[in-house]
Amino acid sequence: MYKIVSKTELVPKIKLFEVEAPDIAAKSHPGQFLIVIHGEKGERIPLTICGYDTKKGTVSFAFHEVGKTTKDLGKLEQGQEIDNITGPLGNPSEIKKFGKVLCVGGSVMIAPLLLQSKAMKEAGNHVTTVLGARSEPFIMLEDEAKKYSDQVYVATDDGSKGYKGLDFLKELLTKEKFDRCVVMGPVILMKDVSEITKPYNIPTMVTLTPIMIDGMGMCGVCRVTVEGKMLFGCVDGAEFDGHQVDFDELILRQRTMLPEERLSSVLADMHGGCKCGRNKA
Ligand SMILES: Cc1cc2nc3c(=O)[nH]c(=O)nc-3n(C[C@H](O)[C@H](O)[C@H](O)COP(=O)(O)OP(=O)(O)OC[C@H]3O[C@@H](n4cnc5c(N)ncnc54)[C@H](O)[C@@H]3O)c2cc1C
Ligand code: FES
Incomplete structure (x- = not known):
C-alpha cells in the first residue's frame, strides 16, 4: 500500500x-x-x-x-x-549539457515536463519553457517553471493568456537557435511542435502515451511506429525522436477503446456514490 x-x-x-x-x-x-x-x-x-x-x-x-x-x-x-x-x-531521459534547450509542455504533462526543465537547468543548459493549455484557468505551475527556466512563455488555444496557439514558436525559432527540444503533452501538441522544429533540425524528444497494460514489454499493446520500425512505448521509450514518430497511427490506436471508456466513465459517474457495484464496468 x-x-x-x-x-x-x-x-x-x-x-x-x-x-x-x-x-x-x-x-x-x-x-x-x-x-x-x-x-x-x-x-x-x-x-x-x-x-x-x-x-x-x-x-x-x-x-x-x-x-x-x-x-x-x-x-x-x-x-x-x-x-x-x-x-x-521506461527509460530515463537523456539529460546532459546540450546548450539551449526548449521544453514545451501541455495540460497535465506540464508537471512532469518541469522535472525535465529542472534537470536540464542543473546540467548547465539555458532553458526556455513553454506552458500550453486550452485557456487561462488551465495554465499551471508558472512560478515553478520560472524557477527552473531562463525564459518562460505561455500559450493558450483561445488566446486568453499569453500567445494564441503555437505560431509564436515559429517566430521564436527564426530568432533563437536551440540545440534540443523536449515536448510532453497531448499527442497533437507533440506532433505540431515536432513539425515546427523539423525544418530547423532541432533534435526533438517526445514522450509517447500509447495505451499500456503491463508497462514492461510483455503485452504488445503499446506498440508505436518510429522511423518505420515497430517499437514498444514502455520498454523502448517512453521518449522517442519526434521527427520519426508516426503520430497519426498513435492517435488512431489511442482511440481503440473509446466506446468502452465512455461507458465506464458514465457508469462511474452514475453509480460512483452508491454501493451497487455497477460502477465496475
Ligand atoms: C507512458 C505514459 C505516461 C502517462 N502519463 C500521464 C500523466 O503523467 N498524467 C496523466 O494524467 N495521464 C498520463 N498518461 C495517460 C493516462 O495513463 C490515462 O489518462 C489514464 O490511463 C486514463 O485512465 P481512465 O480510466 O481515467 O480513463 P479512460 O476513460 O480509461 O481513458 C481515457 C483516455 O486515456 C487513455 N488511456 C486509457 N487507458 C490507458 C492506458 N492503460 N494506458 C495509456 N493510456 C490510456 C486513452 O487515450 C483514453 O482515450 C500517460 C500514459 C502513458 C502511456
Ligand atoms: S505495455 Fe505491454 S508491451 Fe508495453
Missing part, C-alpha cells in the same frame, strides 16, 4: 499526489513512469513521474481526471492509500 502524503489540486480536474514509496523514489529519473492500480480490481494506468525525494522516500505524479480510474483516484485524500504502484518504468 502506498500512502498519499500530500494532495494538491493544480487546476480544475488536475491533481498532484506525493506518495510514500521509498524504493521507487531511490531509483527514479526524469522521463520515467509508474503503473498505478487503485482498487482491488482496478485497471493499470501509466502516469509519468513528476518528482521524487530520496530523503523523504516519496514520489509524485499528476493526473488529469479524464475517465473512471483517474476520477476514482482523484477522490482519494491525503492519508489514504493506493493499492499498488509499480515503477520506475
Whole structure:
C-alpha cells in the first residue's frame, strides 16, 4: 500500500499526489513512469513521474481526471492509500549539457515536463519553457517553471493568456537557435511542435502515451511506429525522436477503446456514490 502524503489540486480536474514509496523514489529519473492500480480490481494506468525525494522516500505524479480510474483516484485524500504502484518504468531521459534547450509542455504533462526543465537547468543548459493549455484557468505551475527556466512563455488555444496557439514558436525559432527540444503533452501538441522544429533540425524528444497494460514489454499493446520500425512505448521509450514518430497511427490506436471508456466513465459517474457495484464496468 502506498500512502498519499500530500494532495494538491493544480487546476480544475488536475491533481498532484506525493506518495510514500521509498524504493521507487531511490531509483527514479526524469522521463520515467509508474503503473498505478487503485482498487482491488482496478485497471493499470501509466502516469509519468513528476518528482521524487530520496530523503523523504516519496514520489509524485499528476493526473488529469479524464475517465473512471483517474476520477476514482482523484477522490482519494491525503492519508489514504493506493493499492499498488509499480515503477520506475521506461527509460530515463537523456539529460546532459546540450546548450539551449526548449521544453514545451501541455495540460497535465506540464508537471512532469518541469522535472525535465529542472534537470536540464542543473546540467548547465539555458532553458526556455513553454506552458500550453486550452485557456487561462488551465495554465499551471508558472512560478515553478520560472524557477527552473531562463525564459518562460505561455500559450493558450483561445488566446486568453499569453500567445494564441503555437505560431509564436515559429517566430521564436527564426530568432533563437536551440540545440534540443523536449515536448510532453497531448499527442497533437507533440506532433505540431515536432513539425515546427523539423525544418530547423532541432533534435526533438517526445514522450509517447500509447495505451499500456503491463508497462514492461510483455503485452504488445503499446506498440508505436518510429522511423518505420515497430517499437514498444514502455520498454523502448517512453521518449522517442519526434521527427520519426508516426503520430497519426498513435492517435488512431489511442482511440481503440473509446466506446468502452465512455461507458465506464458514465457508469462511474452514475453509480460512483452508491454501493451497487455497477460502477465496475
Ligand atoms: C507512458 C505514459 C505516461 C502517462 N502519463 C500521464 C500523466 O503523467 N498524467 C496523466 O494524467 N495521464 C498520463 N498518461 C495517460 C493516462 O495513463 C490515462 O489518462 C489514464 O490511463 C486514463 O485512465 P481512465 O480510466 O481515467 O480513463 P479512460 O476513460 O480509461 O481513458 C481515457 C483516455 O486515456 C487513455 N488511456 C486509457 N487507458 C490507458 C492506458 N492503460 N494506458 C495509456 N493510456 C490510456 C486513452 O487515450 C483514453 O482515450 C500517460 C500514459 C502513458 C502511456
Ligand atoms: S505495455 Fe505491454 S508491451 Fe508495453
